[in-house]
Amino acid sequence: MDSGQAVGRVEAEEEETAPRPNAPETEPLLGQRTSSVSHTTQQLPKQLTTRHAFAVLVTLQIGSGIFASPAQVDSHVPSPGAALLVWVLGGLLSWAGAASFAELGASLPLNGGMQEYLRHIFGDTAAFLMAWIYIMAVKPSSMAIQSIVIAESIGSVSSVSAHGPMDAGLLKLIAAFAFVSMVLLNSINTKFTMRLSESFTIFKLSTVGLIVIGGIVAVIAHIANPHSSLSGSSDWYSKNWFQTRSTVSNGHTVDWTSMNAWDRYGNYCAAIYGGLWAYDGWDNANIVASEIRDPGRALPKAIKAAMVVVLVSFELVNVAYYILVPWDKLSTNNAVAVAAATSLLGRPAGIAVTILVAVSCAGSITSNVFSVGRLTLAASQRHYMPAIFSKRGLPMFWRSEEDGDCASSSFDAPIYANLLALIVTLVYILTGSFRALLTFVGMAEWVFYVSTVIGLLILRRREPQLDRPYRTNIxxxxxxxxxGTLVIIRSAMFAPVQSGVLACLLVAGTIISKLRSR
Known part of the structure; x- marks a missing residue:
């Protein structure tokens, strides 16, 4: 997940955990479901227009994923043309999800986003599982991926030097150091974190724009002079974009000519997960819906415009990758943006793009640290996590008299929650690989995405009288x-280790939820 992605969700979580004036001392039982939604207690200022919603959605989705996941997609499809079709499919599927979440956000203006929808529709256990999996798996894995991308971008530049490829153990140490640094920066206070997150946005958009411009320059250079050194790889004009060729996945050569239909399906599912991770961020459209003026009319316009811009941007970036990078190297390079810049303008350009990619990924880590910290804090206040994770500010033995012992201190970050995220994420960094984690994150997220959209269909039948300012096509x-279900099932069979870990987490979460309720 990328920079800015956490803002809407976190604002909702903090809104819920903040004390309400004149609120009763007792709250309803956590497992209770209400037949109607209270719009008075969940009201948010309607201050966003269609233009604001469009800008938020575009910013959420364009991030670190587009710099790393193209290799995951390419390694699991038989041709560059098929890869581009996968990116289109991922965009359309994300579009359908965004429209579904927009209806939920407009009809259930509940603070807390997906966690609250699951509670309203399925009960407390489903909401607990969502919080449990996101805190222990989804968010840490996402941050581990982004840290690994930083390290592999640095390693990609060093590999063209006289020293050769960087050692895998050293890459993991760089990834761990990068992540620890970002956690420390995000453990100062909320204002500093938000300013840090906002400052990263320009780097993301600049990097995307530079890559597309690089592809355009290569095409123009080839038209002007077929032998120009600026024309990128020769594959894009000398080979058929839809011709089947061998790819490399997890160190093994994939022979598509002898592969059966079932294995092809599994590879395509893994490729789709790579694309969907880059598109991730559309699920925050429900947060936009709760604050937009006239969401029933304005939000569909924002979603359509944003998805068109994001889908076209991702297609153009991937076309640029296939123009600039030799096709036999793209599937093995998790730092494809760096490789593209290096192939066009040499090592100095690769170093410049490495810095941009690293900063973009650091922005994504910032948003995720901010998000998972507040999610853990909110879950703790819901008694989903131990009470210590609801504490903000410095630990008692670090505080001075000036700091006080409450969140009003200048050090108001959820230190204990951040510490939990630090430990869990470091485990993922040191034990996992980029592609294994990517598939794992995809399965974990989509289990809850699909469950939530199933809940929308249930609400259509269970609560037909519910006010729906925006109603998407069924x-x-x-x-x-x-x-989504077909992709989850086949991917679980295609990646048994990741699906086994996810199943264990779901079972453990269910047991903990039942014990907690007793």
């Missing part, structure tokens, strides 16, 4: 559920 959530 074909979109049905398509989302069917395709």
């Amino acid at each position: 074909a979109l959530p049905i398509t989302f559920v069917v395709v």
Whole structure:
């Protein structure tokens, strides 16, 4: 997940955990479901327009994923043309999910986002599982991926030097150091974290723009002079974009000509996860819906415009990758943006893009640290996590008299929650690989995405009287559920280790939830 992605969700979580004036001392039982939604207690200022919603959605989705996941997609499809089709499919599937979440956000203005929808529809255990999996798996894995991308971008530049490829153990140490540094920066206070997160946005958009411009320059240079050194790789004009060729996945050569249909399906599912991770961020459209003026009319316009811009941007960036990078090297390079710049303008350009990619990934880590810290804090206040994780500010033995012992201190970050995220993420960095983690994150997220959209279909039947300012076409959530379920099932079979870890976490979370309720 990328820079800015956490803002809407976190604002919602902090809104819920903040004390309400004149609030009763007792709250309803956590497992209770209400038949209607209280719009008075959950009201947020309607200050966003269609333009604001469009800008938020675009910023959420364009981030670190587009710099790293193209290799994951390419290694699991038989041709560059098929890879571009996967990116289109991922964009359309994300579009269907965004429209479904927009309906939920407009009809259930509940602070807490997906966690609260699951509680309202399925009960407390489903909400607990969502919080449990996101805190212990999804967010740490995402941050581990982003840290690994930083390290592999640095390693990609060093590999063209006289020293050769960087050692895998050293790459993990660089990734761990990068992550620890970002956690420390994000453990100062909220204002500093938000300013840090906002400052990273320009780097993301600049990097995307530079890569697309690089592809355009290569095409123009080849038209002007077919032998120009600026024309990138020769594969893009000398080979068929839809011709089947061998790829490399997890160190093994994939022979597509002898592969059966079932294995092809599994590879395509793994490729789709790579694309969907880059598109991740559309699920925050529900947060936008709760604050937009006239969401029933304005939000669909924002979603359509944003998804068109993001989908076109991702297609153009991937076309640029296939123009600039030799096709036999793209599937093995998790730092494809760096490789593209290096192939066009040499090592100095590669170093410049490395810095941009590293800063972009650091921005994504910032948003995720900020998000998982507040998610852990909110879960602790819901009694989903031990009470110590609800504490903010410095530990008692570090505080001075000036700091005080409450969140009003200048050190108001959720230190204990950040410490939990630090420990869990470091385990993922040191024990996992980029592609294994990517598949794992995809399965974990989509289990809850599909569950939430199934809840939308249930609400359509269970609460037909519910006010729905925006009502998406029923074909979109049905398509989302069917395709998402098929992708989850086949990917679970295709990646048994990741699916086994996820299943264990779900079972453990269910047991803990039942014990907690007793």
